Amino acid sequence: MIDRSSRRDFIKTAVSLTAAGSLNGQTAFAYAEPAAAARGATVSSLDSMLRSAANSGEVPGVVALAATDTGIFYEGNFGWRRLHDGPAMTRDTVFRIASMVKLITTIAALQLVEKDRLSLDARLPDIDPAFGSPKVLEGFDDNGVPRLRPAAGPITLRQLLTHTSGFTYRLWDSKAVRFARSIEHLSPEQRAAAARGTLMFDPGERWQYGTGLDWAGRIVEQVSGDSLDVYFRKHILDPLGMNDTAFVISAQQRQREASVHRRTPDGSLAAQPAEQPSAKQTFSGGGGIYSTAPDYLTLLRALMGGGSLGGGRILHPDTVALMGQNQIGKVNVGVLKTTVPALSNDVDFFPDITLKWGFGHMINMQPVERGRSAGSMTWGGLFNTYYWIDPRKRVAAVFMTQVLPFADIRALRLYARFEREIYALAKSG
16 A cells, blocks of 8 residues: 555645735645745745636646655645536546546557567457458548458557557547548447448558557457446556546545546636446446546556555566667657547647657657656646656656646646746755
8 A cells, every 4th residue: 555645744844835815826845845934935826826827727626746856845726617607626536537537448468569469560369350360441442432441450559558540539530530430331330330430540550549449358358357436446556556547436425526627728627527427337448437536646656666665566577678768669649630620629748749659658758958857758637737757857747627628828827827836846856
């Protein structure tokens, strides 16, 4: 189990700060060090920035944490779980983190690789007939009927984990949208088979964010004999003490859940209807999980520590090192062009910076000004939850809010400011 510091523990060992007096924010604390005065000023500035963003409606609320090798050095929670009628954000607020589950699925698959139960480059288990004999969409004839051909080669686990398999999300692929419409006349069985087994490009040809991790999750289930939720709990979440991370949350956790908010045309935020609990029977390696900022930071700290934290080991150091290395060769990560603006803006996190993909993360190949180093790893979730790991400067951070669409301009602007302030704080220590 991981030893988690309570807020009382933070207060005992922290720099003494004065709260800014806002009722909808909790002041953050930084561990006391020799440069306490400088750190205190930076923490106060960071608190003020996040509090102001919540008070002005840039975000409904936010929980943000950062750590180095020695432990958490910043935490802040400001705003509301639900605008107008919800409780204040707290450190243990539960978020829908969507695609941030892909990192956990990647770890699960790599654990099976370490045990020689899976291979990164060998032929994959035959989990679905359509998956075993994939077809590639070449185009459409004059009548709009899709033209398919056999894929140039088999799909590998490496390709599933790096979004180079040919499986894509319609949310960011207009060709996939047209294909889905073109098979609407088929029977439900034929349509399902065509949708599952049709690639938008040959495996390994290029990068396109997609459903590869959903397939990887199914492979983990087949090879391990456990459902994905059980496998995660036994081999990743329990060893790290991540008790608030799950596909199905308890009634008590549901009471701590933040509501999703939608950005309206005038820039304001509208709380969406509360999510209704459902009895899930199947689980996706690509989305659908819940977590808290402290829980997810625990995972990041374990990876920054070479695969272990507090006595719990989830991967060997050599495997963790592979996760932070370019796994797509000369192929670059590209801009994601939205097909549904209500769900996502265009996604281009780092214009003019070369981006690659490792195992589980996007990697920036050049440094970000006043921020993360070259070689840092990052990704996020649909509702504007984000993280990064900087192995060079030994900083990991998580930033969580609940806003649609993805890549919300105001949320991203705040996230970038948070990053700059975190590095200023780390430098002052």
